[in-house]
Amino acid sequence: MNLQQINEIICTPVSTLAELSSDSLFRLKNDAADQLAMAKALCEQVDRVLEQRYNTQAQQQRLSAGKDTGVVHFDDGEVHISADLPKRVTWDQKKLDEIAKRIAASGEDPGQYIDISYKVSERKYEAWPDNLKSSFSGARTLKTGKPSFRLSLLEETQS
Template sequence: MTLLERCVGRPASELAAYPPDQLLDLKKQAHDALARAKANAELVDRALDLRYSRIAAVHRVAAGKDAGTVSFNDGVVRIACELPKKVEWDQGKLRRIVERIRAAGDDPTEFVEISYRVSETKYNSWPTPMRASFDPARTLKTGEPNFRLSLTESES
């Protein structure tokens, strides 16, 4: 049984007291186990795609759908196949349409959602006074920390 398997179900506060070399070992084992699980999941997903994508496409056409979910049976198993819809809009063309709507005296927000973004790279290159005028509209959020462990040179 691996160290990781022995730790299953234990509280993180208990693991935090482990020596650094054991934490390193746990991190490596968890990383390897996750990689194996992802590879296995991808293999099964490819097999499902090979087996059911054509059947799902036939059901989708019969239902008059370009995307979305269709369901069918294969023996005693019910298969639900979702094909997500991903729509992309040409920002330049939308900008011109918004300008035409505005020029016609209408409110473009009745038809489109308008959002503003500022490149963080550009923001960081601006002079301080310019950044200061944008600061009230800027909120910095961070994600979850990601720790990388490795042996020091003397331990390698």
């Protein structure tokens, strides 16, 4: 599928495309998936190229600015580069739980220092007896995700 074909499909009303044969929809979906995979691979390759080309300069800029992470800016010829090295912080949940308990034991509110959240595994919830489920049902909201459809050719599924 070339760029012109992609643009034509994008500009075609959904109602018109929905009238295509199932074979055509199958090919369209598979072609789109192939294009997406190739585009993702291309983006990943270009990102690796940019990292190799600009990482050292970005690290030097951050070092000069006295920071380990964040955004730095510099130019390469006619191109302005904004290099971001985001901060990814993770917290040890067991240690935070111990700290929260110590804070609570000292009479203070751990919520003043730590964001505390609760969640219930849906698999566990579904396995509970009804009387336990009813205690939790008021706190449970079910939302659906985006629908998806997989298409396969009949001869492939019958072989």
